[in-house]
Amino acid sequence: MRLLTLIGALGIAGGLAAAGFFFGGFFDISTGWEDPAPIAQAIARVRDASIARRATDSPPADFDSAQRVQAGAQVFATLGCANCHGAPGVKWQKFSEGMNPAPPDLKEEGARLSPAQIFWVVGHGIRMTGMPAFGEAASADQLWSLVAFVKKLPAVPDADYTAWTAGAKQ
Numbered sequence: 001m002r003l004l005t006l007i008g009a010l011g012i013a014g015g016l017a018a019a020g021f022f023f024g025g026f027f028d029i030s031t032g033w034e035d036p037a038p039i040a041q042a043i044a045r046v047r048d049a050s051i052a053r054r055a056t057d058s059p060p061a062d063f064d065s066a067q068r069v070q071a072g073a074q075v076f077a078t079l080g081c082a083n084c085h086g087a088p089g090v091k092w093q094k095f096s097e098g099m100n101p102a103p104p105d106l107k108e109e110g111a112r113l114s115p116a117q118i119f120w121v122v123g124h125g126i127r128m129t130g131m132p133a134f135g136e137a138a139s140a141d142q143l144w145s146l147v148a149f150v151k152k153l154p155a156v157p158d159a160d161y162t163a164w165t166a167g168a169k170q
């Protein structure tokens with residue numbers, strides 16, 4: 001019984017200390033420090049599990065067609081993805097280096113994620129990270145083209161990206 005009382009008292013003291021820390025303004029809300037590794041790993045696992053559970057849409061039949069990849073490059077340029085993630089031959093904006101978490105290299109993330117997962121992410125965004133939802137800004141068909149382009153990113157030469165996006169509103 002005494003042990004239970006002690007555990008309860010410690011729990012209450014811990015809760016009060018945490019409340020004081022967070023509501024008292026001691027938590028540093030800036031982007032200027034890295035999450036400790038176990039916390040960063042836990043957040044990444046929560047993100048991956050959340051996306052995996054929700055990514056249930058299937059790509060259209062012509063998903064792999066060259067037209068779709070090229071149309072996707074246009075969508076990529078128009079929606080402003082390159083500002084944060086960069087693009088073949090296009091450097092990201094300086095502000096993106098001030099983001100935490102940092103926008104990842106889409107050549108790597110695109111290979112790690114399935115088309116359905118990328119489709120879900122671009123449609124719905126990732127809260128508390130700066131990755132926006134584009135479901136209001138583009139149609140589902142445009143987003144599938146975008147996904148086709150992201151999947152092909154490692155194989156897209158700079159010159160092709162420049163040609164495909166000529167005339168796109170950047």
Ligand code: HEC
Pocket residue numbers: 047051076079080081082083084085099101102103104106109110113118121122126129130131132134146150
């Ligand atoms: C304002 C900056 C910004 C813009 C614009 C932006 N992103 Fe992101 N994006 C991010 C950040 C930050 C992350 C990292 C999220 C994280 O760590 O979980 C991210 C993550 C991603 C991921 C990886 C998700 C995962 O589960 O690992 C994909 C794919 C992605 N973005 C695609 C895009 C595409 C395509 C566009 C354009 C339609 C775009 N992003 C526009 C900031 C941006």
